Amino acid sequence: MHHSIVRRDPRKTQILRNRLHPLHASLLSEAGDVFGRSGLRRRNPHLHPHCKGFIGPNGIKRIDRSSLLTQGIQGAIAEAETANLPLHQVQNPQQYIVAVLDMAGGRIGHHDKDMLGLAQQMASQLTAQLDEECAVVAVVFGQHKEHRHENDNFALSGVDRLVQFDDGQFEGYQPDNKLAALTLLATALDPVHWLFPDSVNGGTELGSRLAARLKVNLAAQVWKADITECVSRAESQRKDIYRQTPSILLLLEEVAMPVDEIRHEARPLAFAEHEFGVTNPKIIDGGLLAVDPNDIAMAEAEFILSAGNGIHNWQQFHDVAKQLGATEGASRVAVDDGFMDRSRQVGATGTWVTARVYVAVGISGAIQHMQGIGQCDKIVAINTDASCDMVKRGDLSVIADSEEMLAEMARLLTESQTQDDAQGDEHAA
Amino acid sequence: MQPKQIAGMSPRVMTLVSLGCHPISGRGRLAEQDGRAVELGMKIAGEDLALLHAESTSHSAFPPLSDIDKEAQLRRFLGMGLPDIQVVKSDVKQDVVASLMSAIIDRQPQILLTGVRAESGEGSGMVPYLLAEMLAWPMVSNITDIIEVTGNEAQVLQALPRGQRRLINVKLPFIASVNMAANKPRQSAFGPAKRGRVSFSNEAEADALITSELFTIPDNGELDWQIAPAKPRSKRMKVIKAKTAADRLKAATVKTSSAGGKVMVNETLTEKAQAIIDLLQSEGVLKR
Numbered sequence: 011m012h013h014s015i016v017r018r019d020p021r022k023t024q025i026l027r028n029r030l031h032p033l034h035a036s037l038l039s040e041a042g043d044v045f046g047r048s049g050l051r052r053r054n055p056h057l058h059p060h061c062k063g064f065i066g067p068n069g070i071k072r073i074d075r076s077s078l079l080t081q082g083i084q085g086a087i088a089e090a091e092t093a094n095l096p097l098h099q100v101q102n103p104q105q106y107i108v109a110v111l112d113m114a115g116g117r118i119g120h121h122d123k124d125m126l127g128l129a130q131q132m133a134s135q136l137t138a139q140l141d142e143e144c145a146v147v148a149v150v151f152g153q154h155k156e157h158r159h160e161n162d163n164f165a166l167s168g169v170d171r172l173v174q175f176d177d178g179q180f181e182g183y184q185p186d187n188k189l190a191a192l193t194l195l196a197t198a199l200d201p202v203h204w205l206f207p208d209s210v211n212g213g214t215e216l217g218s219r220l221a222a223r224l225k226v227n228l229a230a231q232v233w234k235a236d237i238t239e240c241v242s243r244a245e246s247q248r249k250d251i252y253r254q255t256p257s258i259l260l261l262l263e264e265v266a267m268p269v270d271e272i273r274h275e276a277r278p279l280a281f282a283e284h285e286f287g288v289t290n291p292k293i294i295d296g297g298l299l300a301v302d303p304n305d306i307a308m309a310e311a312e313f314i315l316s317a318g319n320g321i322h323n324w325q326q327f328h329d330v331a332k333q334l335g336a337t338e339g340a341s342r343v344a345v346d347d348g349f350m351d352r353s354r355q356v357g358a359t360g361t362w363v364t365a366r367v368y369v370a371v372g373i374s375g376a377i378q379h380m381q382g383i384g385q386c387d388k389i390v391a392i393n394t395d396a397s398c399d400m401v402k403r404g405d406l407s408v409i410a411d412s413e414e415m416l417a418e419m420a421r422l423l424t425e426s427q428t429q430d431d432a433q434g435d436e437h438a439a
Numbered sequence: 440m441q442p443k444q445i446a447g448m449s450p451r452v453m454t455l456v457s458l459g460c461h462p463i464s465g466r467g468r469l470a471e472q473d474g475r476a477v478e479l480g481m482k483i484a485g486e487d488l489a490l491l492h493a494e495s496t497s498h499s500a501f502p503p504l505s506d507i508d509k510e511a512q513l514r515r516f517l518g519m520g521l522p523d524i525q526v527v528k529s530d531v532k533q534d535v536v537a538s539l540m541s542a543i544i545d546r547q548p549q550i551l552l553t554g555v556r557a558e559s560g561e562g563s564g565m566v567p568y569l570l571a572e573m574l575a576w577p578m579v580s581n582i583t584d585i586i587e588v589t590g591n592e593a594q595v596l597q598a599l600p601r602g603q604r605r606l607i608n609v610k611l612p613f614i615a616s617v618n619m620a621a622n623k624p625r626q627s628a629f630g631p632a633k634r635g636r637v638s639f640s641n642e643a644e645a646d647a648l649i650t651s652e653l654f655t656i657p658d659n660g661e662l663d664w665q666i667a668p669a670k671p672r673s674k675r676m677k678v679i680k681a682k683t684a685a686d687r688l689k690a691a692t693v694k695t696s697s698a699g700g701k702v703m704v705n706e707t708l709t710e711k712a713q714a715i716i717d718l719l720q721s722e723g724v725l726k727r
Contacts, residue, residue, distance in 0.1 A: 116723070183605060230562070310601045312724060366722060367722050408703045410708060422716055
């Protein structure tokens with residue numbers, strides 16, 4: 011009998027021992043079954059599901075969880091967990107709580123989520139008290155950017171029923187149309203409570219209008235509420251009013267914890283197509299006015315193009331900012347070096363910005379700077395260093411030289427501008 | 440800049456003012472938003488601007504100011520260069536809106552300006568909306584400027600969040616609340632404030648004008664209110680939902696977690712630039 015001699019590949023063995031080696035994962039998976047000297051199949055402890063971990067070089071069992079922490083796998087796990095969350099269903103609601111969402115920037119914001127959290131709390135209290143099923147109805151005006159699917163943000167934020175008024179008659183400043191739609195909802199559902207975010211994005215105005223139209227009581231600047239009592243700020247935030255919860259509540263931020271660890275149906279509630287347009291409107295929206303982006307306060311600017319140490323051609327940076335229509339920002343280095351004004355500094359010692367889109371050009375992302383942009387929605391990083399913190403944080407990161415990148419962006423923008431102009435001329439002709 | 444007007448067609452403008460209250464010290468002051476509303480009214484009507492204040496005794500739980508203090512506060516508006524201010528009183532059973540109505544019907548203004556929210560009292564910001572509903576006038580919120588008044592229409596500028604502005608054409612007569620982004624009120628001078636006239640309208644007369652047809656909000660609950668000094672709100676804690684020790688350690692130590700964004704390294708420069716521009720366009724920040 012001649013036994014084939016099993017030879018070990020010393021390099022492979024070394025790689026299999028070193029879990030940080032770039033080929034470790036691929037070798038581990040291709041290793042497959044191992045046959046011992048006697049020809050018996052040996053269990054590969056590295057692959058066996060019940061056998062977590064492996065024996066390290068010095069004979070100690072190691073469990074490697076680092077691969078679990080990588081983003082790709084974690085994202086997949088989060089998605090799977092979302093689908094496994096318990097589903098809260100309301101089959102035959104007899105009572106309704108209506109929450110009118112702000113949808114600032116077309117998305118469900120923190121303020122909206124806090125409000126829906128409170129709505130669900132109040133709904134469960136009502137269900138317990140009246141022994142009748144109570145549903146939370148969310149109302150959305152105009153187009154939004156949330157993707158609708160089974161486990162979308164509406165479902166995860168605590169929406170039982172969703173009413174969308176998304177045709178053109180609600181775009182822009184249309185308080186009368188929105189009020190007409192809400193009045194329709196009031197007659198159809200007869201909600202126990204109406205919740206609005208007390209915000210500059212329209213919640214305050216719509217809530218006040220509805221209270222005046224329905225002739226019901228309203229509590230503004232509410233920061234704590236249940237179905238019996240609510241607490242609202244008064245007298246320039248210096249007093250608290252404790253009172254019976256009225257029909258309409260204008261809620262401050264962080265009024266309740268957002269809904270967590272549970273899914274709701276977010277079942278669309280259809281209303282017959284309705285023409286709300288007033289025949290002779292007294293308020294006509296004249297459209298948005300062009301505002302110089304650098305006149306907007308940094309803290310509330312929507313779109314910021316921010317410069318750091320990686321910028322060398324400052325004239326180009328200013329030109330591109332102007333072309334994009336972005337408010338200019340800067341990192342501390344750029345300000346200290348005298349290229350930008352102190353008022354433009356973003357970060358812990360400068361301004362804490364709330365931009366929806368923040369483009370960081372040549373900023374590596376010191377922790378003080380990252381604190382300042384903590385509330386931004388989308389971050390675009392342009393940097394030469396692929397390992398810097400800004401690139402890790404960015405929703406879109408581009409590894410390139412800032413000057414070349416800005417030049418290319420300027421070229422594309424000019425190109426599309428001239429194309430548009432040419433098309434415009436054609437239409438005119 | 441004076442707004443463009445047709446000669447001899449200067450609209451009748453009225454501003455509703457309230458008592459100011461400093462948010463920290465609680466001392467009386469010229470209410471910031473109302474001051475801006477007065478400034479905007481004076482831009483259009485000059486000294487002809489009518490001032491109206493409704494004095495409510497219903498908020499018994501709010502510490503009432505003495506009459507002298509109240510008058511001193513109202514005189515600050517007169518110090519901006521106006522000859523007189525009208526004060527209407529309302530009693531416990533009657534909302535301020537009802538007493539305001541009678542004065543407004545009396546003076547017939549074409550433009551009625553208010554602040555967004557009063558600094559004293561409940562400050563629900565409902566007054567302009569209730570008046571608009573009762574008078575069936577259009578109401579525009581958060582304006583910063585009145586650009587033009589022609590015939591029976593006005594062009595106003597509305598403040599939107601994030602420093603944006605919107606043009607709105609509105610039919611006269613209308614109500615507008617004035618945003619903090621409007622021009623600051625001018626300095627209030629002592630002499631004119633002292634010389635100006637504060638006229639209290641007769642309560643009985645005001646009441647007679649209120650008919651039962653005008654609705655009043657059933658605000659009987661107001662007497663059941665309990666009012667206390669504002670309680671500081673607790674700061675929300677960051678909740679870390681980590682299931683394993685390794686996750687908790689990571690949440691506590693790693694300073695920047697990857698957001699799982701797209702990283703473009705080997706693409707051409709044009710592709711990279713196009714990707715950025717596409718993102719800006721899909722977010723709707725690129726205005727073209």
